[in-house]
Amino acid sequence: MTSLPSKDITLPKPVPETELSGWGHYPVVRGEERLGEDLEAITQGVVLTRGLGRSYGDASLPSRSGEAVAGSALADRILSFDADTGIVRAEAGFPLWRLNRLFLPRNWFTPVTPGTHFVTLGGMVAADVHGKMHHIDGCFGEHVTALRLRVADGRIVECSDTQDQDLFRATIGGMGLTGHILEVELRMKRIPSPWIFQETERCDSFDHLIDALKEAGKTWPFTVTWADFLNHGSRMGRGLLMKGRWADPSEAPKDLPRFRHPPTLPPIFPSWLGQPFLVRIFNRLVFAAIRPSRGILHPESCFYPLDIVHNWNNLYGRRGFTQYQCLLPDTPDHAAQHRLLDTLRRLRAPVFLAVIKDCGREGRGLLSFPKPGISYALDLPIDERTQSIVDTLNDVVVAEGGRIYLAKDAFTRADHFRSMESRLEAFQAVRRKWDPHGLLRSAQSVRLLGDRP
Amino acid sequence: MKIAFLGASKGMGRALARQLASRGAQLFLLGRDLEDLGRSAADLQLHGASGTVGFCTCDLLQPPTFGPALDQASAAMNGLDTVIVTAGIFATQEELEADPALTARLLTADFTNTVLFCEEARKRLLAAGGGTLCVFSSVAGERGxxxxxxxxxxxxxxxxxxxxxxxxxxxxxLRTITVKPGFVKTGMTAGLKPPPFAGEPDAVARSVARAIERGSAEVYAPGIWRLIMLVIRNLPRGVMRRIGF
Incomplete structure (x- = not known):
C-alpha cells in the first residue's frame, strides 16, 4: 500500500464537452466546464472562469468551441467575518443567496444586490453589478476591499485599491478578462431589521413613470420600475414604481423571514406560451391586478421577485432570449428617453418585460456599466429580427452618449461598442500589462474586443 | 451533538456539515489537507457551529491515523457522540478497468479502510455508551x-x-446509519452527465440530518432512489444483462 498517493482523494477527470450558454440560452458554445472545490487547481491554464451562468449572453462562454473554462460554483466557502467592520471574505463561488440567508438574521446585508440572488461573489465583481440602490450605494465594486486573483502567467496575487490598483480596478466590471477571481473581500452593510417596507405606485404614462422614479430616488433607498413596452400606443411606457427601504425594528415583524427553496420549471417550457399577444394580455392583467400598496415585505420578495421560479428563463423556449440593457444620460425634458421609446415603437420591438432604473455615480471599475442617467433592461425573445433591433438601439445609444451592459449583451457589434466606450483603451492597456500573450478571453471578448478565438 | 467528521470539506460532506452546523452542532473535522480543513472550519463556524470547530489530519489511505484522530476529536470536544464519514474515492468503470493500481486504491479506501475507520469509531462510541455512526455508502452497491x-x-x-x-x-x-445517495451533483461527479433525478447536495444534507435526528438505519437520497433501486433489485438477470443502467 506504499504506492498509494496521499494527495487528492477526488481524482481529476477529463471533462466531456457540453453545451454551455448564459441565462438567455443564446448563444450556445460547445465546451468544457471544469467544476471543482479547489479553484486554484481548476483555473490553471484555462481562458476564463464562470460562476452560476447568470450573465445573459456570451460573457461566461469559452472563446471557441472545444475550449475549457473553470466553473467556480463549488468553491463556495465563506472564510471570515469581522462583526466590527462588517468585512466578509469568501471564495469566489460563494453565492449571494447564501450570504443573505446567513447575514439577514444578524442584521447585515450585502451593500449592493442585483435582481437575482443566484449569482456568485466572483460574478458580482466581474460584472460590477448594480441594483435598486444604485442611486445611493453605487455599484458592488465600490464595497469590495480586496481580491485574490490568478493572473494569466499563473501567479496568485492579492490586489486592492492600495495594491496593484490598476489590476483591481480593471477586474471590477472586467468580465473575468483580467484574471481568475479566487476570493472576494467586501464590506457588508448594517440594517435595522431584516424586513423591507415597500410602496407600489401605478404610473399611467412614460413621463409620469420617469418623473416619479427620479422623485422617489430623493427619499427612498431602493427604487425600480417595471414598464409595459409591448403596448405600442399612447400608453406605452406606463408601469409600476416600487419604492422600498429597510423596515424599522418597531414596524417589522418580530420573527425572522423564512427562507424557501424555489421550485424548478421543466427544462424547456412550451414555446407557444411565449407569444407576444399572450404576454401582452399577461402584462395587462398584471397592470390591472396590482393596486397601489404599502407594507412590510420579505427581503427576497423585494429584491428577487423573479427568483420565485428557479429557472424562469425556460419560459422563452428553445430559441432563448436576450436582455438588452443600456443607459442613456437624462435631461429635464427626458428627450433622449423619448427618442429611445420612439425607436422601440417604430421597430415594434417585442419587449416582454422592461425594467427601468435611474443610476447615480459611475463605478470605479474601468468598464463599470452605470453612470448618471436612466437604465433600461429590455427582455426580447430571440428571432430573426433581434440583431437588427439591437443594432438600431445601439445607434440611438451611441448618438445619446450612453452605453450597454456587458453582463447582458449577446448581439452588440464591436464598432458600436468602441464608439460607446471611451474607457476601453485604458482597460486594454491593463490587460496587455498583466496578460501580454492574451491568454484570458471569452466568447464576448472575441466578439467585442477583437481577442483571438 | 459532538461530531467527528471525515470528509466535511467537499461535496455532500460539505453540505451535510453546514446543515448540522446551522442546527448548532459541535464539529471536529478530519481530513488530509490542514489548510483546506481550516477553511472549512471557518465556513462551518460562520454557518452556526457551536464552540470552536477544530480539525486535525486523518488520511483514509493511512489506517494508523484513524485512532489518534478520533481521540483528538474527542479530547477537543470533551467527548464524542456522533461520527460521520463521507470521504471516499470515485472513478468511472472505464478508468478502473484501465488502471489496476487505481482499482486497488479505490477498493482499499472505499471498503477496507472505511471499515477499519468505522471499527475505531464504533469502539469509542460504544465505550462512551453509544451514539451515532453515519456513513455514506451508495446506491451503486445495491445490484451488480x-x-x-x-x-x-x-x-x-x-x-x-x-x-x-x-x-x-x-x-x-449505537445507531448506525447507512446513507445511499443516488447521483448527486458534486465535484466528484463533475463532468459526468447527470441522469434524471440527479440530486443537489443541500437536499441530500437535509434528509441525512433528519435521519440522524430520528436514527433511521437507511437513507436514500434523493428519496426517489429508494423506488428506483427497489425496481432494479428485482429485475431478472436476463434484463440486467441487456440494459446499460
Missing amino acids: RKPVILYGAAKAGLSRYLEGLDHKFRSQG
Whole structure:
C-alpha cells in the first residue's frame, strides 16, 4: 500500500464537452466546464472562469468551441467575518443567496444586490453589478476591499485599491478578462431589521413613470420600475414604481423571514406560451391586478421577485432570449428617453418585460456599466429580427452618449461598442500589462474586443 | 451533538456539515489537507457551529491515523457522540478497468479502510455508551450494474458491514446509519452527465440530518432512489444483462 498517493482523494477527470450558454440560452458554445472545490487547481491554464451562468449572453462562454473554462460554483466557502467592520471574505463561488440567508438574521446585508440572488461573489465583481440602490450605494465594486486573483502567467496575487490598483480596478466590471477571481473581500452593510417596507405606485404614462422614479430616488433607498413596452400606443411606457427601504425594528415583524427553496420549471417550457399577444394580455392583467400598496415585505420578495421560479428563463423556449440593457444620460425634458421609446415603437420591438432604473455615480471599475442617467433592461425573445433591433438601439445609444451592459449583451457589434466606450483603451492597456500573450478571453471578448478565438 | 467528521470539506460532506452546523452542532473535522480543513472550519463556524470547530489530519489511505484522530476529536470536544464519514474515492468503470493500481486504491479506501475507520469509531462510541455512526455508502452497491461494477462492489461490501453493525449494536445504544445517495451533483461527479433525478447536495444534507435526528438505519437520497433501486433489485438477470443502467 506504499504506492498509494496521499494527495487528492477526488481524482481529476477529463471533462466531456457540453453545451454551455448564459441565462438567455443564446448563444450556445460547445465546451468544457471544469467544476471543482479547489479553484486554484481548476483555473490553471484555462481562458476564463464562470460562476452560476447568470450573465445573459456570451460573457461566461469559452472563446471557441472545444475550449475549457473553470466553473467556480463549488468553491463556495465563506472564510471570515469581522462583526466590527462588517468585512466578509469568501471564495469566489460563494453565492449571494447564501450570504443573505446567513447575514439577514444578524442584521447585515450585502451593500449592493442585483435582481437575482443566484449569482456568485466572483460574478458580482466581474460584472460590477448594480441594483435598486444604485442611486445611493453605487455599484458592488465600490464595497469590495480586496481580491485574490490568478493572473494569466499563473501567479496568485492579492490586489486592492492600495495594491496593484490598476489590476483591481480593471477586474471590477472586467468580465473575468483580467484574471481568475479566487476570493472576494467586501464590506457588508448594517440594517435595522431584516424586513423591507415597500410602496407600489401605478404610473399611467412614460413621463409620469420617469418623473416619479427620479422623485422617489430623493427619499427612498431602493427604487425600480417595471414598464409595459409591448403596448405600442399612447400608453406605452406606463408601469409600476416600487419604492422600498429597510423596515424599522418597531414596524417589522418580530420573527425572522423564512427562507424557501424555489421550485424548478421543466427544462424547456412550451414555446407557444411565449407569444407576444399572450404576454401582452399577461402584462395587462398584471397592470390591472396590482393596486397601489404599502407594507412590510420579505427581503427576497423585494429584491428577487423573479427568483420565485428557479429557472424562469425556460419560459422563452428553445430559441432563448436576450436582455438588452443600456443607459442613456437624462435631461429635464427626458428627450433622449423619448427618442429611445420612439425607436422601440417604430421597430415594434417585442419587449416582454422592461425594467427601468435611474443610476447615480459611475463605478470605479474601468468598464463599470452605470453612470448618471436612466437604465433600461429590455427582455426580447430571440428571432430573426433581434440583431437588427439591437443594432438600431445601439445607434440611438451611441448618438445619446450612453452605453450597454456587458453582463447582458449577446448581439452588440464591436464598432458600436468602441464608439460607446471611451474607457476601453485604458482597460486594454491593463490587460496587455498583466496578460501580454492574451491568454484570458471569452466568447464576448472575441466578439467585442477583437481577442483571438 | 459532538461530531467527528471525515470528509466535511467537499461535496455532500460539505453540505451535510453546514446543515448540522446551522442546527448548532459541535464539529471536529478530519481530513488530509490542514489548510483546506481550516477553511472549512471557518465556513462551518460562520454557518452556526457551536464552540470552536477544530480539525486535525486523518488520511483514509493511512489506517494508523484513524485512532489518534478520533481521540483528538474527542479530547477537543470533551467527548464524542456522533461520527460521520463521507470521504471516499470515485472513478468511472472505464478508468478502473484501465488502471489496476487505481482499482486497488479505490477498493482499499472505499471498503477496507472505511471499515477499519468505522471499527475505531464504533469502539469509542460504544465505550462512551453509544451514539451515532453515519456513513455514506451508495446506491451503486445495491445490484451488480455495468457502469459501477468495481465501485459498486466496494460500496456493497460497506453497506453489508454497516447493516450488520446496526443489527448487532443498536441495542447497546449505537445507531448506525447507512446513507445511499443516488447521483448527486458534486465535484466528484463533475463532468459526468447527470441522469434524471440527479440530486443537489443541500437536499441530500437535509434528509441525512433528519435521519440522524430520528436514527433511521437507511437513507436514500434523493428519496426517489429508494423506488428506483427497489425496481432494479428485482429485475431478472436476463434484463440486467441487456440494459446499460
